[in-house]
Amino acid sequence: MKLQTTLLLLAGASTCVSAQWTDYLNKILNNGEKQVPMKKMEPEGHVEDREILIARRVMSVTSENWLSLVQPSAAVAAEELGEDAAATETEASTATPTEWYYYFTSSVVNGTKNATYWDGIFNDTVYTFARDLDVNFGKVDCATEASKVLCRDFYITSQIKIPQFYHLVAYPDKSVEIRELPWNMTTIEVKDQVNHYTQFHSSKEWKNVEAWTGVFNPINGTLRDVRPYAGMALTYYEAMPQWVPMILIGFVGRSIMTRVSRRTTEPTRAGTQPAPQEAS
Secondary structure, eight states: OOOHHHHHHHHHHHHHHHHHHHHHHHHHHHHHHHHHHHHOOOOOHHHHHHHHHHHHHHEETTTTTTTHSSOOOHHHHHHHHHHHHHHHHHHHHHHHOEEEEEEEOOOTTTTOOOOOHHHHHHHHHHHHHHTTTEEEEEEETTTSSGGHHHHHHTTSGGGGOOEEEEEEEETTOOOOOEEEEEOOOOOOHHHHHHHHHHHHHHTTTTSSSSSOOSTOTTTTTTGGGGGGHHHHHHHHHHHHHHHHHHHHHHHHHHHHHHHHHHHHHHHHHHHHOOOOOOOO
16 A cells, blocks of 8 residues: 555646746747747847948949949940930930939048048938939048049048048030039938938939139139149148248248348438539
8 A cells, every 4th residue: 555655646747847848948948939930130130231221332432443334334335336416415405314422531540520420421321212223322531542542532631631521423425523512510310411411312412512614623624634733742742740831931031021021221321322413
């Protein structure tokens, strides 16, 4: 009788232990299944998709390709195929102008106006228009040799002038308008800055900005061929220490004042000389 009781107790205990282990294993497995979709919803995947999308929409702009990028493909193709002027003019009248944002920055951020902050604003602007194929984006790295001439042509000759936003409109007749987008100095919030720059395309605010004209216009200016030399001279001038121009100005001013003082004192000296005596 005692033996049977003992066996019954052991059997009941083993059943309880088995049930506990089964519940424990089920909890582990169920928890594991619940954690799988949470890992898929982590933001890293979305960040990667965003970066890939931005990289696909932004073109690398250099001194060689900056103008060919903005030219409408229809006009370029017509020129290469040698189509007659009438057909080209008809197509140009019906085609849509091409819009570009050119962002001038530097991979060397020392001495710039917080280029990292503005790089983020540019990326957010690109991401806002990621699905809008009516606007294009180009990025110019003024620290590279491939873009230095272009930066000088746009008078970006020192790091304190970086970054800069430009809006370019290329018409089917191959004419291009360049506009320097004004800064939004009323806020430092990233969201407000992005909204400021997106309005130039979405609300056509670029039409309220005067286009770049004059003899130094890099496209059709009379002195456009002189711009590289003028930009190089401006680069060297801005690289000089501040005390060098002060010394030069002081030297020139002293030379001018010396000549002026000599001219004012010479008549006085001549008037004080005694008159020659007449011969007796």
